[in-house]
Amino acid sequence: MTYSIPGSVDETRRLILKGAAVVALAGLGGIRFGLAPALAAANDKYPEAAFKVKGTDDAIKALYGKTAEKSDKVKMDAPEIAENGAVVPIAVTTTLADVTSISILVAENPNALAASYTIPAGTMPSVANRLKMAKTSNVIAIVEAGGKLYSASKEVKVTVGGCGG
Amino acid sequence: MRLTFRSAAAGLILATLTFGGAQMSHAADNPNPPADLKAFQKYFTDKFPKVKLEDFVNGPYSMDEGLYKQWKEKEEFPPYEFALDAGKELFNKPFKNGKSFADCFPNKGIGVRQNYPYFDEKQGKVVTLELAVNQCLESNGEKPFSYTKDDMASVTAYMAFTSRGKPFDIKIPNDPRALAAYENGKRYFYTRRGQLNFSCATCHVQSPGDHIRAEVLAPALGILNAMPIYRSEWGGMGTISRRFTSCNSQVRAVPLKPQDDEYRDLEYYLSYVSNGLPISGPGARP
Amino acid sequence: MASTIRVRATSSGDTTEVQALIQHPMDSGFVKNAAGALIPPHFIQQVTFEHGGKPVFVADWGPAVSKDPYVKFSFKGGKKGDELKISWVDNKGVSDSSTAKIQ
Numbered sequence: 001m002t003y004s005i006p007g008s009v010d011e012t013r014r015l016i017l018k019g020a021a022v023v024a025l026a027g028l029g030g031i032r033f034g035l036a037p038a039l040a041a042a043n044d045k046y047p048e049a050a051f052k053v054k055g056t057d058d059a060i061k062a063l064y065g066k067t068a069e070k071s072d073k074v075k076m077d078a079p080e081i082a083e084n085g086a087v088v089p090i091a092v093t094t095t096l097a098d099v100t101s102i103s104i105l106v107a108e109n110p111n112a113l114a115a116s117y118t119i120p121a122g123t124m125p126s127v128a129n130r131l132k133m134a135k136t137s138n139v140i141a142i143v144e145a146g147g148k149l150y151s152a153s154k155e156v157k158v159t160v161g162g163c164g165g
Numbered sequence: 166m167r168l169t170f171r172s173a174a175a176g177l178i179l180a181t182l183t184f185g186g187a188q189m190s191h192a193a194d195n196p197n198p199p200a201d202l203k204a205f206q207k208y209f210t211d212k213f214p215k216v217k218l219e220d221f222v223n224g225p226y227s228m229d230e231g232l233y234k235q236w237k238e239k240e241e242f243p244p245y246e247f248a249l250d251a252g253k254e255l256f257n258k259p260f261k262n263g264k265s266f267a268d269c270f271p272n273k274g275i276g277v278r279q280n281y282p283y284f285d286e287k288q289g290k291v292v293t294l295e296l297a298v299n300q301c302l303e304s305n306g307e308k309p310f311s312y313t314k315d316d317m318a319s320v321t322a323y324m325a326f327t328s329r330g331k332p333f334d335i336k337i338p339n340d341p342r343a344l345a346a347y348e349n350g351k352r353y354f355y356t357r358r359g360q361l362n363f364s365c366a367t368c369h370v371q372s373p374g375d376h377i378r379a380e381v382l383a384p385a386l387g388i389l390n391a392m393p394i395y396r397s398e399w400g401g402m403g404t405i406s407r408r409f410t411s412c413n414s415q416v417r418a419v420p421l422k423p424q425d426d427e428y429r430d431l432e433y434y435l436s437y438v439s440n441g442l443p444i445s446g447p448g449a450r451p
Numbered sequence: 452m453a454s455t456i457r458v459r460a461t462s463s464g465d466t467t468e469v470q471a472l473i474q475h476p477m478d479s480g481f482v483k484n485a486a487g488a489l490i491p492p493h494f495i496q497q498v499t500f501e502h503g504g505k506p507v508f509v510a511d512w513g514p515a516v517s518k519d520p521y522v523k524f525s526f527k528g529g530k531k532g533d534e535l536k537i538s539w540v541d542n543k544g545v546s547d548s549s550t551a552k553i554q
Contacts, residue, residue, distance in 0.1 A: 046496045051513035079235050083381075083451035084397035087517045089238040106515060110481055114515035117524070123507050124466065128238070128523040132479065132515045159379030160398065160451070242472045242521050246457055254453070400518055 051113050056105050056140055059113040060149070063103060068142050068149035071096070076141045076152050082133060085158040091128035092152075096145040099125035103144075108137030133158045196348050198337050198437060205438040209386040213374070221387035222445040228374035229381055236449065245322055245395040245447040248402045252323030255316060260305045266320070269301035278321075278328035278444050282433045283336065284343035291346050291429040294321055295404055299424075312423035313410065318393040318402035318447075325392065325446030333390060333444065335437040350434030353427050354385075359418030365431070368412075380451060387439050389432065391448030398451060405432055458551035460535050467529030467553055469500060469508070472521050473539060479514035494542055495520060501536040502529055529553050 050063035060068060077091040092102050102125065103116040114131045125143065133139075133156060140153045210218060213228065220227040226236040256274065259265045267273035271280075281294035292300070298320055299309035310317040337343050357364045365385065368377060373384035380398075393404045403411070406423035409431065413420035421428055455474040460467055473495065480492030498510040498520075507526040529535070531553055538548035 046511055048496075051511075079231055081231055083232050083235050086400060087239070087244070087397045089235055091523075109515050110479075111513060111515070113513055115513065116511040117522075118506070118509035118511070120506060120508070122528060123524060123526040126525060128521075129510075130239075130517040130521045132477075132517055134481075241523070242457070242459070242470050244472075244519055244521075246472055247474050247519065250453060 047116065050116070051111055053111060053113065056107045056112045056138075059105055059111070060103075060142060063113060063116060064142075064144065064149055066149055068151040071143070071150035071152065074141055074143045074150050074152035076139065076154050077128075078139050078154050078156050081157045081159065084160045085133040085135070086160075087130050088133050088139075088156060088158070089128065089130050090139060090141075090156075091126070092141040092143070093124075093126035094143045094145070094150070096125065096143055096150060098146040099143055100147075101142075101144040102127050103142040104129070104131065105140040105142070106131060106133050106137050107140065109134050112140075196344050198344075198347055201351070202438050202440055206386060206441075208370070209373075209384055213384070218441070219443055221384050221439075222390035222442050222448075224383035224388060224391060224448070224450060225374070225381035228384070232381060232451070239449045243395070243447075243449050244397075245393075245402060245449060248319045248322045248393075248395065249326055249447060251316075252319035252321070252326075255320050256323050260302075260307050262305055264305050266298070266301055269297070269304070274324060275327045276331060278325045278446070279331040279334050280336075282429060282436060284338055284340065284346060284433070286338060286340055286343075289342055290426070291343075291350075291433045293405065293424065293429050293432050294324065295406055296424050296429065312404060313407035314399075314401060314403050317406075318404050321393050321404060322402065322447035325444055328444045329446070330443045333436055333440045333442055335433065335440055337437065346430045347434055347437060349427065350430035350432070353431045354434055359413065359416035361416040363416040365412065383450075385435065385438075387442045387445075389436050390439060390442050391445045391450070393446060394448040394450045396450045402447070454549045455547045456537050456539070456549040458535065458537055458549065460529070460551050460553040462529055462531050462533075462553050466525050466527055467502075467533075467535075468523070468525045469535065470521070470523045471498070471500075471537060472519060473498070473547075474519055475539075475541065477514060477516055477518045477520060481514075492542060495539045496542050498522070498537065498539040500524075501538075502526065502533060507535075 047063055050059055053059040053062045073095045075093050079088065082088040090104060092104060099119050101116060101118050104114050105112040106114050115129055117127050119125055136155065136157045138153045138155050140151055143150045206218065209221060216227045223236070226233045256266050271277055278294060281297065282291045285292045295312055295317055298317065302309050337347055354365045357367070368382045369385035369388060373382045375382055389405060392408065393402055395402050406428065409428050410420035410423060457472045458469065460469045475495050476493055477495065478490045478493040480489065482490050484490050492514050494514040494516065495512050498512070499506055500508040508524045510522055512520065533553045535551045535553060536548065537551065538546060540546040
């Protein structure tokens with residue numbers, strides 16, 4: 001709601017939030033170097049380039065520097081027909097061991113990569129989220145396990161596009 | 166191409182016979198809301214024998230398995246959550262004069278959604294919850310909310326939430342003006358309008374569960390129980406006022422002003438014939 | 452001002468399930484406003500979930516994540532009463548953070 005008003009409110013909020021972040025940093029800085037500046041350092045690790053690539057293959061290469069092989073151990077739960085392209089529930093899970101990340105791509109979106117999740121040791125290789133889809137498309141799940149990439153894909157029909165306009 | 170009003174003409178004749186014709190021809194002489202209610206609910210339970218009466222409040226999700234699953238997922242952390250929190254805050258925030266919404270409503274406004282709209286004999290008109298919210302603001306020297314979304318949606322979302330599970334309990338007092346309002350709302354519901362020449366009933370009585378272009382049409386029975394709603398199509402919340410005006414626009418009719426007499430009468434009729442079905446708002450819709 | 456972050460973290464013995472909903476427009480940069488002008492991209496890029504001073508989940512998001520994004524995951528460990536810290540930062544440098552207790 002804050003964001004529906006462009007301009008001043010947004011600006012004010014940003015200032016407030018920046019202030020808050022600084023406080024948080026100051027508060028935590030002494031405890032653990034490297035972790036506390038998560039907010040500040042976040043953008044360094046953010047794979048910006050991979051999110052700007054067009055096709056699926058190129059996005060996977062930009063993100064991981066390698067290609068994926070299909071695996072029936074990667075399971076994706078996505079609707080046959082999305083109720084609305086603006087909110088498409090997609091869940092990915094796998095029985096593969098040593099999973100370090102899970103990524104989801106929508107082939108027909110302007111930029112294929114939608115989300116990429118880091119899975120530290122001790123976190124289950126399973127994630128659910130809601131994505132936008134411009135039109136009917138293959139959705140591709142990538143699981144990085146033991147340094148290799150595995151994929152699954154499923155077509156989701158979109159009758160009401162989720163990209164407005 | 167996807168406009169799947171199969172045998173629209175035949176279906177319409179049926180609908181007209183069931184609701185419009187048979188009753189409307191007598192309506193002028195002998196309005197009978199309880200009989201309307203019974204026939205209305207029977208029509209839906211006959212048309213959808215697998216859907217439980219109380220599940221009609223879940224709209225299109227009660228008629229399509231794929232949609233139902235997506236809805237269940239959304240409800241795990243529903244998109245109206247932020248509006249609900251904002252509504253609670255607004256509801257409890259004192260006005261400049263120290264009073265608050267609680268002072269304007271029976272039971273301090275908690276758990277009362279199911280009693281709106283009601284016919285106000287003093288004002289001589291139907292008072293909806295949205296109108297009551299703005300009357301409350303204005304009588305306390307506050308600026309009224311805009312009717313279609315934002316604050317109005319948030320406050321009514323919170324009020325609906327505190328009333329979840331309570332059956333709609335709309336009363337038609339023994340006042341000829343109340344009955345006239347009900348009949349007027351009913352007339353509005355079954356009257357065709359707009360360039361598409363659709364009535365409310367064309368989509369929501371005759372064709373619920375069918376697709377109109379890409380959307381699954383919601384049944385009229387229970388449609389208001391879920392209000393206000395977070396609609397993915399809107400990318401946000403909308404009130405009953407928003408639903409009525411956007412429906413009119415979709416059939417390419419010129420919408421009335423929110424809370425116009427006819428809309429309030431329509432809400433009165435449509436809520437009355439859903440009596441007994443639980444309040445489920447706020448809702449999430451495609 | 453209310454937080455932009457809503458979190459439900461529930462422990463069921465050895466695992467904790469986390470669900471989060473964040474209030475954010477997630478403007479893709481491909482949508483036009485009513486006046487026909489493109490709405491500039493404005494989306495969350497990274498969300499970090501930390502438990503016991505350690506990240507347990509990091510989400511990197513592009514503009515194709517839905518408005519008011521939702522995410523669900525589970526991790527081993529985490530007891531009732533433990534704190535879970537959630538922070539996000541978007542492409543304009545706006546950020547927010549919140550702490551939730553595991554239920």
